[in-house]
Amino acid sequence: MKKLLLVLLCAFALVFLGCDQNESESYSLGEYAPFKDGEEISLKSVSGASVSLVRTSKGFVLKGSDKIVMLDIFGTFCAPCKAEAPHLMDYQLNHDDFMLIGLITFEQISDKDVIEKFIKPFNAYYFIANEGEKNERLISQVLADIGYDSALSLPFKVVLKGGKYELLSDNLGERGGKEALYYLGAVSSELVAKDLEKIRKK
DSSP states (O other), X not given: OHHHHHHHXXXXXHHHXXXXXXXXXXXXXXXXXXXXXXXXXXXXXXXXXXXXXXXXXXXEEETTOOOEEEEEEEOTTOHHHHHHHHHHHHHHHTOTTEEEEEEEOSOOXXXXXXXXXXXXXXXXXXXXXXXXXXXXXXXXXXXXXXXXXXXXXXXXXXXXXXXXXXXXXXXXXXXXXXXXXOEESOOOHHHHHHHHHHHHHO
8 A cells, every 4th residue: 555655755856846857866666576587577568569578597588589688677658758759669660679668657548548639649668567566566676687776867877688688878967977777867869779779689
């Protein structure tokens, strides 16, 4: 009950305060059950499609696939999330070896509202999971895996290839140009393309 109350309070604050590259909320959901090597997490999209991620010693891999996976932690209320959705969709359409998985957080919203208020108006026809505690557990594991313990701003992305987190460019220029295992805030289509091409060539 306390966990649900915290999530609702965070969602309330973000809805009324807005969400941009400079605003953040603490992502502190208490204890979670860490994933064990080989454990699967089945995710269902708001449109009814399903995928499974398999835990590796260094991250997650898409079951039965060698695609590069981008996990996008976001909220449908978040302005930068809306702005970047169309170009992320275009990128996926043009790259068969890439899959974008959106993980909704900081809000309680019906699948129908995700479709009507986010997917359709912002051309975000990629895989979006709206699974509450399942999303929270996966997000908590991702943040623990990469050692991220600061306040979480939305959108927040990680990229995995072969079950391992990949280094990404400093998209906001806040890390002095140093690479890290995440994008924090909105990211341009040009930077995504540049980073993923570099990851492919490794």
